[in-house]
Amino acid sequence: MATAIVTRGIRWSYFYFIPLSLALGSIAFMGWSYKGFESDAAFPLLTALEQTASRQAASPSERTKSQLLGRALGQRTTLLGATFIL
Numbered sequence: 001m002a003t004a005i006v007t008r009g010i011r012w013s014y015f016y017f018i019p020l021s022l023a024l025g026s027i028a029f030m031g032w033s034y035k036g037f038e039s040d041a042a043f044p045l046l047t048a049l050e051q052t053a054s055r056q057a058a059s060p061s062e063r064t065k066s067q068l069l070g071r072a073l074g075q076r077t078t079l080l081g082a083t084f085i086l
Contacts, residue, residue: 032080033076033077
């Protein structure tokens, strides 16, 4: 009697469509977010010594931290990663 009230004619196996659809959606968004990730990198990775040298030789016309943050927030990879963290 209690199971008839809980299910109301819905098969219990349909519950697994929810996590399956979430997993498939995650795979699709992962492919979308990393498509063309090479073009997102503005500069190649540097060693610690090269980073120090480039900071010392930096000109005042370089981007500020707020400009860099704005650029990072506009990238698909950042937005999708923040969505998964939340």
